[in-house]
Amino acid sequence: MLFKAAPKRGMMVNFAYRRPKSLAEALDFLSSCGNKTKVLAGGTDLTVDLRQGSAQPEYVLDTSRLDELKGIELSNGQLCIGAGVTLTEIYESALLERYTPALQKCAATFASKQIRNVATIGGNVAHCSPCADTLPPLLIHEAKAILASNKGLRETPIEDVASGPYESSLRPDEIILRFILKPSKDINFADFQKIGRRKALATARITMAFMARQDADRKISFLRFALGACTPTPQRIALVEDYLACRVPTVQTLWEAGGLLAESVLEITGRRPSASYKEPAVRGLSVRMLYPLVHVGA
Amino acid sequence: MGCETVRICCTINSRQKTIDIPANLTALQLLRDVLKLKGTKEGCGIGECGACTIQVDGKAVNACLMLAAQLDGRNIITIEGLGESGKLHPLQESFGKNHAVQCGFCTPGLVMSAKALLDENPSPNRAQISKAIAGNLCRCTGYQQIFSSIEDAIQGGSEEGHDG
Numbered sequence: 001m002l003f004k005a006a007p008k009r010g011m012m013v014n015f016a017y018r019r020p021k022s023l024a025e026a027l028d029f030l031s032s033c034g035n036k037t038k039v040l041a042g043g044t045d046l047t048v049d050l051r052q053g054s055a056q057p058e059y060v061l062d063t064s065r066l067d068e069l070k071g072i073e074l075s076n077g078q079l080c081i082g083a084g085v086t087l088t089e090i091y092e093s094a095l096l097e098r099y100t101p102a103l104q105k106c107a108a109t110f111a112s113k114q115i116r117n118v119a120t121i122g123g124n125v126a127h128c129s130p131c132a133d134t135l136p137p138l139l140i141h142e143a144k145a146i147l148a149s150n151k152g153l154r155e156t157p158i159e160d161v162a163s164g165p166y167e168s169s170l171r172p173d174e175i176i177l178r179f180i181l182k183p184s185k186d187i188n189f190a191d192f193q194k195i196g197r198r199k200a201l202a203t204a205r206i207t208m209a210f211m212a213r214q215d216a217d218r219k220i221s222f223l224r225f226a227l228g229a230c231t232p233t234p235q236r237i238a239l240v241e242d243y244l245a246c247r248v249p250t251v252q253t254l255w256e257a258g259g260l261l262a263e264s265v266l267e268i269t270g271r272r273p274s275a276s277y278k279e280p281a282v283r284g285l286s287v288r289m290l291y292p293l294v295h296v297g298a
Numbered sequence: 299m300g301c302e303t304v305r306i307c308c309t310i311n312s313r314q315k316t317i318d319i320p321a322n323l324t325a326l327q328l329l330r331d332v333l334k335l336k337g338t339k340e341g342c343g344i345g346e347c348g349a350c351t352i353q354v355d356g357k358a359v360n361a362c363l364m365l366a367a368q369l370d371g372r373n374i375i376t377i378e379g380l381g382e383s384g385k386l387h388p389l390q391e392s393f394g395k396n397h398a399v400q401c402g403f404c405t406p407g408l409v410m411s412a413k414a415l416l417d418e419n420p421s422p423n424r425a426q427i428s429k430a431i432a433g434n435l436c437r438c439t440g441y442q443q444i445f446s447s448i449e450d451a452i453q454g455g456s457e458e459g460h461d462g
Binding site: 011012013014015016017019040043044047048050051060062064088111112113114115117118 | 301302304320321322324343344345348351357358359360362363364365367368370411414429430432433434
């Protein structure tokens with residue numbers, strides 16, 4: 001049975017579909033046709049781009065069934081997450097629950113069940129959306145992306161994958177193979193928070209993740225904090241990390257840290273019309289997220 | 299460049315199909331426009347409303363966010379695949395009985411999300427139900443009747459089990 005679709009609203013450009021059987025085959029294809037190709041990891045972002053016409057490739061290369069991009073493991077003290085791991089798989093991983101609790105929390109609230117079942121962590125990162133939910137949790141674990149091409153592997157810090165909003169620094173012949181994360185060690189606090197217009201699905205306006213170790217004397221001896229969605233690319237916020245390090249936190253210090261955070265955002269983005277909303281929202285959300293440092297055990 | 303044809307073999311509602319389709323067809327277009335399975339709805343077309351929810355290898359997915367080519371080798375269940383020989387699926391019965399259907403446009407998607415949940419977890423609590431259907435928008439009912447329907451279907455299912 002052969003069917004020709006009638007042109008209609010949201011019709012995609014014509015492209016050819018390729019589903020390589022191995023990583024080697026995928027990389028071979030990209031080495032010759034990479035600049036005319038869009039890589040499909042899960043497809044939940046790409047199909048929207050194709051329909052809206054913002055992606056008009058000659059080829060779509062479906063990497064969703066490559067075994068080489070699957071799997072979550074801990075070896076030599078490093079966590080390794082395949083680029084093709086879905087958000088549902090992240091959410092269900094006991095290993096990640098233990099060693100990257102903020103990432104697991106992020107996966108729990110990512111889009112909707114239907115999307116989590118298909119969308120991958122590699123696709124989320126490679127799409128380079130400023131509001132990619134997985135970025136702040138990856139940043140606090142100092143994640144590195146392992147990129148593969150026919151020429152071999154190279155490693156890049158996660159913050160360098162996006163060179164700007166929706167702009168990837170990957171070469172056309174490269175794909176993300178996996179992510180290497182530092183597992184959390186002796187931390188007693190971690191969280192991921194976001195603000196969107198609706199609980200499920202809404203594109204995040206603000207995302208943030210942190211993990212911290214608070215010693216018995218209540219001093220914060222370790223803190224990683226990252227922010228997403230409200231800056232052109234998600235990033236660690238050193239000002240907040242440095243301010244809270246080695247302190248015994250109080251509600252007041254959290255508000256002060258939140259103030260520094262809001263200032264950093266304005267510094268990065270410039271004062272935009274949305275600042276009157278974002279400034280208090282960023283500050284308030286950070287206080288809400290960090291509040292257990294003051295409250296728990298106090 | 300001309301439109302390339304892709305051959306896919308998949309199981310749709312327990313029937314084996316081999317179909318040649320254009321590479322740029324979505325799974326939703328395949329179901330609705332080619333196979334004329336109109337029960338799966340197109341709402342937003344960008345994965346926000348859940349009206350196009352189907353099961354692929356048991357998992358709930360948005361048909362609008364998949365290429366039809368991605369269905370090759372997969373087992374697909376649509377709303378038409380529920381129930382048997384003129385008898386509604388317990389979830390469908392329950393949605394009707396509990397007045398969870400008003401305009402009806404979201405209903406197939408919600409039933410499919412609920413079915414995928416019950417396949418995975420036969421006795422979910424309210425929070426788990428809420429999480430499973432958070433990707434489905436209903437603009438009529440306010441969701442209460444939908445929750446009641448799913449909870450009712452769970453209880454009905456276990457009663458049936460006891461009765462044999």
